[in-house]
Amino acid sequence: MTTRTRRSSRRSEALSRERIIEAAIELLDADGEAGLTFRVLTARLSTGPGAIYWHVANKGELLDAATESVVAAAVPLDPAGSARSPREEIRAVALGLFEAIDGHPWLATQLATQLSRSPWGSVTPRIFEGIGRQVRALGVPESGWFTSTSALVHYILGAAGQNAVNGRTAQPGVDRGEFLDAVSTAWEELDPDDYSFTRAVAGQLRDHDDREQFLAGIDLVLAGVTAIHPPDGQRR
Amino acid sequence: MTTRTRRSSRRSEALSRERIIEAAIELLDADGEAGLTFRVLTARLSTGPGAIYWHVANKGELLDAATESVVAAAVPLDPAGSARSPREEIRAVALGLFEAIDGHPWLATQLATQLSRSPWGSVTPRIFEGIGRQVRALGVPESGWFTSTSALVHYILGAAGQNAVNGRTAQPGVDRGEFLDAVSTAWEELDPDDYSFTRAVAGQLRDHDDREQFLAGIDLVLAGVTAIHPPDGQRR
DNA sequence: ACCTGAACACCGTTCAAGT
DNA sequence: ACCTGAACACCGTTCAAGT
Numbered sequence: 001m002t003t004r005t006r007r008s009s010r011r012s013e014a015l016s017r018e019r020i021i022e023a024a025i026e027l028l029d030a031d032g033e034a035g036l037t038f039r040v041l042t043a044r045l046s047t048g049p050g051a052i053y054w055h056v057a058n059k060g061e062l063l064d065a066a067t068e069s070v071v072a073a074a075v076p077l078d079p080a081g082s083a084r085s086p087r088e089e090i091r092a093v094a095l096g097l098f099e100a101i102d103g104h105p106w107l108a109t110q111l112a113t114q115l116s117r118s119p120w121g122s123v124t125p126r127i128f129e130g131i132g133r134q135v136r137a138l139g140v141p142e143s144g145w146f147t148s149t150s151a152l153v154h155y156i157l158g159a160a161g162q163n164a165v166n167g168r169t170a171q172p173g174v175d176r177g178e179f180l181d182a183v184s185t186a187w188e189e190l191d192p193d194d195y196s197f198t199r200a201v202a203g204q205l206r207d208h209d210d211r212e213q214f215l216a217g218i219d220l221v222l223a224g225v226t227a228i229h230p231p232d233g234q235r236r
Numbered sequence: 237m238t239t240r241t242r243r244s245s246r247r248s249e250a251l252s253r254e255r256i257i258e259a260a261i262e263l264l265d266a267d268g269e270a271g272l273t274f275r276v277l278t279a280r281l282s283t284g285p286g287a288i289y290w291h292v293a294n295k296g297e298l299l300d301a302a303t304e305s306v307v308a309a310a311v312p313l314d315p316a317g318s319a320r321s322p323r324e325e326i327r328a329v330a331l332g333l334f335e336a337i338d339g340h341p342w343l344a345t346q347l348a349t350q351l352s353r354s355p356w357g358s359v360t361p362r363i364f365e366g367i368g369r370q371v372r373a374l375g376v377p378e379s380g381w382f383t384s385t386s387a388l389v390h391y392i393l394g395a396a397g398q399n400a401v402n403g404r405t406a407q408p409g410v411d412r413g414e415f416l417d418a419v420s421t422a423w424e425e426l427d428p429d430d431y432s433f434t435r436a437v438a439g440q441l442r443d444h445d446d447r448e449q450f451l452a453g454i455d456l457v458l459a460g461v462t463a464i465h466p467p468d469g470q471r472r
Numbered sequence: 473a474c475c476t477g478a479a480c481a482c483c484g485t486t487c488a489a490g491t
Numbered sequence: 492a493c494c495t496g497a498a499c500a501c502c503g504t505t506c507a508a509g510t
Binding site: 077108109112113120125128129132133135136142145146147148149150151153154155156157158159161162182183186187190194195196197198200201204205208213216217219220221222223224225227228 | 313344345348349356361364365368369371372378381382383384385386387389390391392393394395397398418419422423426430431432433434436437440441444449452453455456457458459460461463464
């Protein structure tokens with residue numbers, strides 16, 4: 001009984017930066033980066049381009065805002081009942097991001113570019129903080145904070161992007177199973193001399209579970225963190 | 237005394253897929269992704285768009301080809317005198333990629349998108365193979381091959397992209413030192429309650445050396461690999 | 473202060489026509 | 492087989508004008 005499907009946005013309701021961002025996210029979710037166009041955006045909001053440019057500087061800023069909005073929702077900075085261990089907390093942050101990218105495939109590319117383009121924005125610090133606090137809580141000595149947190153964040157972004165984009169709708173309409181199967185088969189047909197390893201591992205690619213692998217990778221990096229920076233205090 | 241600057245390509249020399257890709261890379265290097273346009277490409281090669289479309293299906297394929305070309309040069313599959321240890325070899329592959337992205341900043345985004353868009357291409361297998369062989373040589377048991385190699389590759393792509401794009405010419409004309417300084421300062425001015433960790437680590441961000449950090453991260457992930465998958469045979 | 477919508481410069485791509 | 496170049500559909504953005 002809520003505002004029924006509103007394809008072209010209930011006439012009035014006043015334009016606002018928030019509504020624009022919201023509509024942009026819907027378009028991105030539906031048709032990827034190519035789906036976000038000022039023409040369809042103005043149609044959806046039933047305005048003209050000028051109205052949007054009043055609230056938003058340009059398309060880049062709109063994409064940044066959409067990214068920040070989604071990341072903020074996926075990675076809460078103040079975890080509610082923090083009865084979880086640092087390790088569990090890190091997995092939670094990572095999974096939050098993983099799932100966000102899974103639900104919004106355009107996020108992967110966006111994160112890759114935006115993170116480096118404008119690290120003054122709120123998204124890099126948010127992710128960094130979410131992971132870093134737990135690295136600190138883990139008892140890693142201060143000298144290892146930056147390296148450890150960076151390694152975790154880089155792994156998470158790389159893996160989440162990779163897996164998730166493969167996942168839901170890299171190209172809308174491709175089934176995950178078929179996709180992995182096709183890649184796996186392609187790997188098996190590589191030159192045996194040049195690609196002995198990749199061929200050997202094609203089967204593991206076909207059978208692997210994204211989420212499981214992703215978390216296994218986190219555990220692996222965490223093992224590296226504690227191996228190289230043995231916790232000084234804390235014992236769990 | 238070589239072919240002097242050839243701004244608009246010595247008239248003849250016949251068009252070919254290779255020459256097109258070569259020119260595309262030059263444009264990408266000079267002005268980033270926005271610099272590669274069919275108008276300027278045709279001008280540079282002194283032809284019409286139709287000629288290019290004869291050799292290349294579309295812009296996407298051109299970008300993919302440019303990426304493959306650069307990666308192939310940066311990550312040789314058959315390392316010459318392999319007197320190096322697996323660990324050194326992995327660092328070499330990673331540094332190759334790191335440097336490639338440093339010299340061709342557009343590569344970062346391209347790798348992030350292409351790796352997931354078309355893993356049947358030659359670039360994913362190449363990187364995977366380069367790292368994976370050494371994971372195998374390290375004595376990691378077969379059950380750990382896929383997870384370990386994935387973790388390394390994800391870290392490498394994430395970190396290399398991140399660092400390198402920050403590095404040379406994220407936006408042409410921004411000095412690396414000033415850039416890091418600005419970000420570091422921005423981090424120091426974050427809310428002390430919400431961002432205690434990020435603030436604490438701002439100094440380490442300012443002072444860190446890209447390459448050093450990058451390699452430290454690799455060592456960290458490698459430590460995780462050997463911690464979780466203790467080598468069964470091999471002893472170095 | 474906020475919105476309209478025609479207009480501008482530019483883009484990737486196509487295709488009939490040439491050689 | 493390979494190339495030419497005008498034309499098409501579409502894009503982000505601007506801006507004088509309205510309220």
